[in-house]
Amino acid sequence: MTNKKFAGQVTLLLLVNVFVKLIWIFFIERKVQLSVGFAQYGTYYSILNYTLILSIINDPGLNNFLINQLSKDKSDVKQISGLLYLKIILSILYLVITLVGSFILGLEDYQLVFLLIMYQIGYSLLTYFRSFLKGHQLLNIDVIFSVLDKSILIVFFIPLLYLNTAFIWTIKFYAIAQLLAVIISLLICIYYLNKRKISVFVRKHILFDFQLIKSVFPFAVFAFLVVAYNRVDVIMLDKILDNGAHETGVYAAAYRFLDAATMFSILFASFLYPVIGKLINNKKQIEVIVKQSFVFLVSASLILAFASWFYRNPLMQLFYLEKATENLALIFGVLMFCLPLIALYYVFSTLFTAKNSLKLLNFISAMGLLINVGLNLLLIPNYQALGAALSSLLSFAIVGLLYSVLYYTYFKYSFEPIIWIKLLLYAGLLCLLGSLLTKISINWVFSLVIYFSLSTIVGVFFRFFDVKKIRKMIS
Structure with a gap:
């Protein structure tokens, strides 16, 4: 792939994401907040930021490592399989630590906490599988999957938010809808990778390479500090x-x-x-x-x-x-x-x-x-x-x-x-x-x-x- 073509595809990825995010922020998020009220949305926003700060446990830089690995050797299935198993272990660890932390902090809406934890895990897995698209230079397809979950919700929410319907909004429905959209996007992404015969794991190659975490640790610390620095005020x-x-x-x-x-x-x-x-x-x-x-x-x-x-x-x-x-x-x-x-x-x-x-x-x-x-x-x-x-x-x-x-x-x-x-x-x-x-x-x-x-x-x-x-x- 030429530098010019690569730059064009990266530019497209960024611009599409900016466009969809602006629609999401001003036409969906804002309207949902007006529908459920500032207090309900405030609870949701606080828990969302709490789960986001700790999500570094779920992905301490593994996605970037995977892209780098695929760019070097796409055939090393053993290494790649080990990476997925490691990510599953980290996701379970993230679930446990975040739930325990929510008890300590006194976040009383445990159903909402669990829903948003699962959303972060689902979104991280979607990002992980999208790394295979990047690693195989399928950047045009990656553009679609980068905004698919938000696009599904935008199409689904606009009639509910802007037409006169009898639907009563709750913040839990909003969280469930986001989780379902991520799961749908994740399943479609896995189906597409399977259809393209891109191997993402092999069951017999179960390997937990914890040494990998040590190599990406400085980047993980930086990512955690930046997110915490920008989001801790909400909590x-x-x-x-x-x-x-x-x-x-x-x-x-x-x-x-x-x-x-x-x-x-x-x-x-x-x-x-x-x-x-x-x-x-x-x-x-x-x-x-x-x-x-x-x-x-x-x-x-x-x-x-x-x-x-x-x-x-x-x-x-x-x-x-x-x-x-x-x-x-x-x-x-x-x-x-x-x-x-x-x-x-x-x-x-x-x-x-x-x-x-x-x-x-x-x-x-x-x-x-x-x-x-x-x-x-x-x-x-x-x-x-x-x-x-x-x-x-x-x-x-x-x-x-x-x-x-x-x-x-x-x-x-x-x-x-x-x-x-x-x-x-x-x-x-x-x-x-x-x-x-x-x-x-x-x-x-x-x-x-x-x-x-x-x-x-x-x-x-x-x-x-x-x-x-x-x-x-x-x-």
Whole structure:
């Protein structure tokens, strides 16, 4: 397969996933939350994040190892069979540990806990079998299976959510439906692999290679710390407060938009990673590409952050109708200021990952987790969901500063002062523009369109959005 064809298929995979996830976030998740209520959804969201954090037990990097193994030797059935048996053992271990942990934490809805644990196991198995598609370079088919479970649910849920039906929503039905969609997708994937005569295991080759876990352990630790660092605030919010379920639901409603906006940074980082990796391997300078990526992502994120702040009330009213409150709008506005810091994080973490600096990444992620937990303990009791939002903003800022210092320390590069001055000036102009536009008596949608248009023009003037440079960098 040519590099150009491979890049095209990876691009398709990413874009399809982004498109389906956006539909899922705004048309399904949001509507389900409005149907079941913020408190019920808050309980679900807390348990979902708890099972997600511990899911690293279920897959400590085995899927990536499998893809690597298949790319080297597709005929080593013994090694591959051993990998599947090992994954089954880890899934059972994950089930036991997560259930015991739920008892310790006092997660009272054990049926929902079990359903979401099984969903994580099913999704992980689907990802595992999809690895065979990647390993055999069936990337076009992998695109289908990457969104099949969500697509099934979107087709199934839209009539129930948007047509006048007598159906009464519960959060357990929502969890069961997700589990069934993953199981259906998993069975279809296994059937397809069998039809293509792609061997996934042989019964006589039962081998448990626990040494493999040792080799992928640093990557597993990094994955765990990143997920815990981003998701622990939800669990703390639910457990610390007496009205934790409702506040978690409010936080989830606001965080949904940050989650959607972050996909742009993830998409960009997926293109950036192989480029930086190639430059480092060829001992070429990375300063220019890092600077261009940083400036582009941060400036674009600043536009979204300030737009979210100035138009936070009408945006929340548009999406959450009578459930929208001043508090929800404030939490949403604060959370969206995390976006430029997340963009900074993705640029520098991509750089250190390409450099294979796992110890450094684990140190930064551990620091971020400790800071986030400490700030949440301090702020959640007094400010509730707003406290969790402020904790996220402050911890992202500290981690971003740490990344910037270590970038200079390890690579001896630093951004010229003029870049920081231009970004600060740009932020000031965006703030001024938003303040002026929101004081003019015009329709807020029209005002928002003007804001985005003028912000982009100013960004082009500052040379933050140099399309030619970005196109050249990607090519």
